[in-house]
Amino acid sequence: MLHYDVVVIGSGPAGEHGAVQAAFYGKRVALVEKEAVPGGASANTGTIPSKALRETALAISQARSRDAHGVKLHVSGTVTVPELMGRRGLVTGREHSRIRARLIDAGVEMFRGVASFADPHTIRVTIADGSSQDIRTEVVLLATGTRPAHPAQYNFDHQHVYDSDSILMLDTVPRSLAILGGGVAGCEYASIFAALGVHVYIIDSKERLLPWLDTELSLAMQDLFAMAGIDMYQRIRASRLEVGDRDVLVTLSDGSRLVSEKVLVAAGRVGNVEALNLEAAGLSATEKGTLAVDAHYQTKIPHVYAAGDLVGFPGLASTAMEQGRVAMTHALGKKYQQKVSDLLPVGIYTIPEVSSVGDSEESLRKKGLPYVVGKTPLNENARANLIGEAVGFLKLVASPKDGELLGVHCIGPHASELVHLGSAVMALGGTIHYFTQAVFNYPTLGEAYKYAAYDARSKMKRMGVPGAQASVPVPAALPKSA
Numbered sequence: 430m431l432h433y434d435v436v437v438i439g440s441g442p443a444g445e446h447g448a449v450q451a452a453f454y455g456k457r458v459a460l461v462e463k464e465a466v467p468g469g470a471s472a473n474t475g476t477i478p479s480k481a482l483r484e485t486a487l488a489i490s491q492a493r494s495r496d497a498h499g500v501k502l503h504v505s506g507t508v509t510v511p512e513l514m515g516r517r518g519l520v521t522g523r524e525h526s527r528i529r530a531r532l533i534d535a536g537v538e539m540f541r542g543v544a545s546f547a548d549p550h551t552i553r554v555t556i557a558d559g560s561s562q563d564i565r566t567e568v569v570l571l572a573t574g575t576r577p578a579h580p581a582q583y584n585f586d587h588q589h590v591y592d593s594d595s596i597l598m599l600d601t602v603p604r605s606l607a608i609l610g611g612g613v614a615g616c617e618y619a620s621i622f623a624a625l626g627v628h629v630y631i632i633d634s635k636e637r638l639l640p641w642l643d644t645e646l647s648l649a650m651q652d653l654f655a656m657a658g659i660d661m662y663q664r665i666r667a668s669r670l671e672v673g674d675r676d677v678l679v680t681l682s683d684g685s686r687l688v689s690e691k692v693l694v695a696a697g698r699v700g701n702v703e704a705l706n707l708e709a710a711g712l713s714a715t716e717k718g719t720l721a722v723d724a725h726y727q728t729k730i731p732h733v734y735a736a737g738d739l740v741g742f743p744g745l746a747s748t749a750m751e752q753g754r755v756a757m758t759h760a761l762g763k764k765y766q767q768k769v770s771d772l773l774p775v776g777i778y779t780i781p782e783v784s785s786v787g788d789s790e791e792s793l794r795k796k797g798l799p800y801v802v803g804k805t806p807l808n809e810n811a812r813a814n815l816i817g818e819a820v821g822f823l824k825l826v827a828s829p830k831d832g833e834l835l836g837v838h839c840i841g842p843h844a845s846e847l848v849h850l851g852s853a854v855m856a857l858g859g860t861i862h863y864f865t866q867a868v869f870n871y872p873t874l875g876e877a878y879k880y881a882a883y884d885a886r887s888k889m890k891r892m893g894v895p896g897a898q899a900s901v902p903v904p905a906a907l908p909k910s911a
């Protein structure tokens with residue numbers, strides 16, 4: 430039998446980063462992956478492929494909005510969706526090479542096969558011909574991710590009714606697409622397909638899209654969706670799908686009906702736990718196939734950790750990576766990174782992007798904390814106008830006492846990049862006065878921070894906050910101790 434200090438199951442973001450972290454601490458690490466290629470949902474079925482399609486859709490909508498006279502773009506009637514993911518092959522291929530090289534450099538040994546517990550300290554790796562290899566280990570990191578949920582009432586034939594994996598294999602760009610579920614994946618695909626010229630319907634049970642976002646942000650997103658021609662059916666469910674020769678008839682819970690060429694069911698995800706034989710380790714999963722862990726990503730069996738989508742919220746590659754690293758740091762008794770940062774940015778790659786970090790007005794009201802809002806519309810930003818994407822806004826939420834930055838909420842071009850500046854200022858305990866006094870490149874989208882901060886400062890001034898009236902000294906560079 431083989432012996433390792435750590436066995437990691439799954440090579441998505443949680444597994445990759447967890448394995449490299451454990452190897453960095455000098456441990457002997459094995460990583461087991463059932464697929465021929467590493468990277469999990471992030472590189473192969475979710476994040477990167479959907480963003481590759483989005484880049485094409487974005488380029489088409491940008492070309493339309495940049496007033497480039499004489500340039501006409503349209504999607505040909507014969508092109509397939511995989512063909513529209515122009516750079517997917519290149520990016521995914523580079524991700525595969527990067528992940529393999531990083532694991533090899535770190536000294537992580539890779540095994541191909543389906544991993545399961547033989548006992549709490551033994552992982553069995555089974556390959557296609559049925560043969561298996563047992564590996565004995567001190568520590569286990571479960572990072573097996575999730576797959577699209579398939580509610581029993583829908584027949585996923587992947588010809589008319591698709592999930593968020595198979596939708597990327599569409600052999601034509603449909604005339605119309607009904608998306609059941611207005612979560613992140615549903616909203617991203619809605620705006621992508623709308624930009625490709627598809628008539629999109631969203632059918633969602635909630636009163637507004639992504640209700641956990643800052644309310645203004647979610648309402649602005651809905652307005653922009655409506656302007657893009659997306660039909661939103663809210664506070665309603667699809668009760669029946671009837672597949673016809675050319676279209677699918679969708680019956681809604683109030684009895685009304687709509688007809689769409691294709692249907693995408695974006696109804697959440699379930700954990701990949703079935704193959705793991707968790708009982709042999711003394712573990713069990715929830716109904717959704719997720720595992721319960723503590724703040725260190727430790728399960729109730731002390732040497733077994735779990736990270737990434739398998740532990741549920743927030744189900745993002747960005748967080749999964751950090752969870753894997755924190756899990757291994759704790760498991761191996763190291764001090765470096767004891768917890769995942771509380772400042773979790775959310776990036777939603779709709780067109781335009783939506784991104785948030787920190788507190789919203791709603792969360793501060795719930796906490797009973799006072800706040801001041803500073804906001805600037807991006808149609809007043811020169812760079813946004815130059816690129817023909819002068820939509821949305823940047824909104825800062827700050828403490829009225831001293832201007833401490835508490836939250837950043839943005840909808841507009843490159844929102845997911847823009848939010849990082851605010852996130853850094855928040856992490857270092859900074860205030861909105863940093864933005865009013867900093868020199869920003871011009872024209873840039875980042876400069877919007879200055880005008881949002883001016884807006885907050887004038888409100889503070891009207892509230893009589895000392896220091897809001899005169900300029901507040903801000904260090905030229907952030908202090909080393911911060």
Ligand SMILES: Cc1cc2nc3c(=O)[nH]c(=O)nc-3n(C[C@H](O)[C@H](O)[C@H](O)COP(=O)(O)OP(=O)(O)OC[C@H]3O[C@@H](n4cnc5c(N)ncnc54)[C@H](O)[C@@H]3O)c2cc1C
Pocket residue numbers: 438439440441442443444461462463464467468469470471472474475476477479542543544545572573574575593614701704705736737738739744745746747748749776778
């Ligand atoms: C359409 C879509 C778009 C997304 N967009 C974004 C985005 O823009 N930004 C973002 O941060 N996140 C995004 N995500 C989420 C992101 O993809 C996931 O959060 C991330 O991939 C989770 O990483 P993970 O390591 O937990 O699991 P995964 O990436 O799912 O990897 C799990 C790995 O485990 C392997 N495995 C499973 N069971 C076994 C077993 N028994 N033995 C061996 N191997 C096994 C699988 O083959 C897989 O390779 C998106 C997801 C989807 C579906």
